[in-house]
Amino acid sequence: MKNSTKSLSQIFIYLLIIAGAFVMLIPFAWMVDTSFKASSEVSTWPPKWTTKNAKSKIDFQLQIQYRTSGGLDLSTLSLDQFKNFASLIGETTGANTLVLKLNDDTIRRGTITIGILQDSDSASPDDYSLDPKTNEYQAIIDKYQEYKTTFPETYKESLDVETGSPSVFLENFFDISEYRSDAFARRIVLSSSLETLFFKSGSSFKNIVENSLRPFPIDDDETKQIKENLKNEINDIVAPLLNILSQNATDIRTYRRGSDVLIELTELDKIIHMVESTLEEAKDKKEDIHKAFDDIVSSDNRQLMIASKNISNAFDNNIITPLQEWSNLLNLYYFVKDYYKDIQTEVLSSAFVKGKIRTDKEVYQVLLDKLEKWESSEPVKQYIRNNLKPGNVRKAQNILLTYLNGEFNSEIEEYFSDSKETSELISDTINLLKSTALIIEDSEFNNKIRDTMSNNPKYDEFTKLFQEAGNRSGQSVVFSANINKLDNLLNVINENTLMNFISMRWKQTSWIGTFAKIHSDALSELEIIEKPEEIEAVYYRGRNNIAGTKSFEIKFKDIAAVWFRDSFVKGFAEFTFLETMANLWQNYVSAWNAAPFGRYYANTVFVAVVTTILEIIFASMAAFAFAKMDFFGKNFIFTLFLATMMVPGEVLLVPNFITLTVFGWIDTYYALIVPWVISVFAIFLIRQHFMTIPNELYDAAKIDGLSKWKFLWRIMVPLSKPAIITGALLKFVGSWNAFLWVLIVTKSPEYRTLPVGLQNFSSATGTEYNFLMAAATFSIIPVVILFLVTQKYFIAGISRSGLK
């Protein structure tokens, strides 16, 4: 009996201790766990302990994009490059490129497989069309031309689209009907537009009837009577119609929700039927209203004639016309959609395209190859060849930019003292011109700009062109101001020299543009492993940038991308073991690179090591004096020293900061080290240990002629290793973790230590806890390991502090 209670209580003790240890360690476990997670996994509820980063195959979500200004991804640009972005946009994505936005965590490496499928259930490849101009297409176009003028007001202007070929027409038509935020085939837009229509048309018609037939004071009784009758008559006639309208307004709301953002064709059919039948009903009622007018109103009553005309018009404008317009629009959409489905008779030869994301080394090789075909001057190419390495291949554009800017500035420096301002002026001028070309989308004028600029124009030719661009873009004031500034330069140099500069810069920006394209393609093109023959290449854009959207661009051979808008796309990435490892540790790499953690680490180690060494030296000296020497004021000084342990360092923050300012030590290593090299606790600890060393040893040493100094270092210190190691460890850890003091006395990253660096990183990173936890982990790892190895000294030191 007694034994069983004893073992029960033993189990209870173990349970308590394990539960306690669990509570103590769970934050660490959670920290390490979070540090491996992908960004999308951080914010999940309930929290999960697993991460997909450890998997060798990851599925990802894709979303088909409509129009993009892609071809080159703007996300790869630095701020400096962004200023010149006009020069970078050469061509927009061709009509043959299908853009799939990656709606998931960034993929950095591995083999990508993308499936272009018929629908979500089957694995059969999607179908397409070869753009034939068949009779069906002609029928659609005829219908479009017929209805063109009678679309609802909102869409009338934008629906004026090119009809050159089926794919072009469809691309533009779907853009307006399905893609834009006010696209009418979206459920929400369609149902709310129609609801407003149904709801408003009836009530506004009723108001107009009411207003038109309001009895005036001058009216005689007979007219009043007629008006009253007429009003009742009309209300009786339209009452069923108004009922239908309000019924419709209620019914249409049910289409707000559905599995897809766009309305389905079966639903659309019902809606069209609803609109059309209401339209029929309305037309009938119009007849009735006319009849009622004819019956009641005699043609000589001008007032009532006008009123009846008003009412009739109102009926047309508020009810019949809008219904007709919507009916046309929806019918056309229905036909187009139907046609779009029917015409796709070809089928992709296989559904899946598979390719590998290039490593930096591969990108480097490809870029070197492509450099040969790049149209620019040989010195530029040579410079890039010399300076490009697999390690900096992602920053190749910066290399080129720096080089070209340097070249340009050195040319200018020959003439101008403020070369920076001048070069900026010329760059601005060219950017203005290029932006204009982009904005006004007039190919004729674009060609004119290109031709003029490439044929070494005279200065006045250039200014004329520039002025014209200014007028066309509506920014003539800015452009004129720029011209004036350029004219000022003529005080220093002549027209030809200035024009040379402008042409040179023009050429340079073109090079930057073409190089950016080459670079982006080299970086983002997948090394195809297998693909259907219809596909030419696949690009993975945006991978150079940590933040920002990523997308896959699938370039087809002579097949318009619009035919694949109706496909179901899905993808997955596969990783080799090494790639999986790289994925797993990616957060650590990203966090490390996001802030100067290398510098922080070096600082921390340096400061902690130096502080510790100095502390041990000085503490041993002081401890020796207190332990083995007899001198004036010994007890008083020792008590004074011990009393300082009661003074909280935080209290002395202000005066110490001022002292350091006077010394000029703010933002130096001195400020981090010197105030902390004396630790009274270490002096006390070592003194206690020195006291245990017998005095006989000291006397013997004295007889052997050893000086006090040598005795201390040769005999006392080696004999007191445990106490000294304890003191050193406590100081090292304290120095490693110091925060408030470092925060106050450092201003630049060069002298910050890990805790302050981490705090800085956290305020910059915000709530991306996977990166934060990775940074926290690698900033505490050395200390934790040190502790685990040497914990007996720690425990000894701490225990010692409790026993007086």
Add this chain to the structure above:
Amino acid sequence: MANKKYSKKYWRETFQAYLFLLPSFIVLGIFIFWPIGFSLVLSFFKWDYTSVDRYFNGLENYKELFRLSYPISLNFIYATVNTIAYILGTIILVRFLYYIASSFTKYYKPSRKFLLPYLITLFLWITMIISKNIWPEEVFSWYHFIIALALIAISGGLIFKKNKDEHLNIMRSRSWTTLILVILFFVFTFTILVPSGDDLVTYFTLAKESSDFIKATYNTIYYVLLAVPSQIAIALVVALLLNKKIKLRSLFRTAYFIPFVTSVVALSLVWQWMFNDQFGLINYFLSWFGIDKIAWLKEEQWTIPTIAIVSVWQHLGYTAVIFLAGLQSIDRSYYEAARVDGANNWQQFKYITWPLLSPTTFFVLIITMIGSFKVFSQIFILYQGFPGPVNQSGLTLVYYVFEKFYNEQRMGVASAGAYILFLIILGLTFIQFRIGRKRIHYES
């Protein structure tokens, strides 16, 4: 070694010793002794760091710390008198309880002479409570004031006149019970019996919204009251468990100790994530018990408790290790003797462990209190460089000094605030030493 006093050799050794101590003198002199004085001087000057000139302005900085930005409805002296009256009154009432209890015993009959003063105190107490409930005049009232003074006079007289009697002996021998009774009575008084609230706690609750420094003091004290007892209690339990004969003891000790050696910045970041109201682990664990998500880091009322949880967790291992060392220094033979006498676990703890551990407990109390008064880094990290989410709910004394000094560069006010913190800590140490010397059982 043993030189003759004041001989030539002695002075030479003194010179040598001072050479050995030279580095310590220099660094301690520049970074501890000089600033203590300089800080005091600075606290009497008006000095905005950006402007070059500083000038003496006496106690202005200290006055500014306590200046209320708008007046509050409670008078400070009145509140102080009331508080003293409540405390002394409750002590006498507890004594009266012991008096009644002991009069029922057989052998410890109390002396009759105490009955009258106790009854008078009780009468005054009841009168005070009733009148305060009938005329709840918070602001000031002479009538209440005089009753409170009378209460102080009679109960103070009773307490400071060192009487000896059976019931007082019983009371002193049960110091914990007495303490708990007094606290319970006191809390009961100012929460339920006097609902209008006219004591110092109410005063500071009102005043803290009107002065940042009072708010900082209030928050710090609240934090200390929350963190110190829980840290000591949990650490003691952990130490007692670790002191049992268990396997893998050092492994468990490591688990408890690790947080202490890791950077407070990293740990606070981890806790920021643990306390996240949407996806945090804490709220997930709470959801197992059907508790709704708590906005730990966003609500005023949770600010100080959150900080307390983080620091208790971090310093638990340290305190437990000190306790463990204290426990292991207790001679085993006491326990063997007690076991022979048939003492159970609780009795062993009560009559051996607790008294013999008291020097350690006392030391732990001092250092945890001092450490808790200096709380700063956790707040700075948890609230991303702000003193709490709203309404400066996490402003503590060190944070106040930091804010005045670092953000506003008002060196004079910052020094004054720092000096008050210094005085509080010194005072605490002093009080604890005084009480400690009396109460603590030192092993001879």
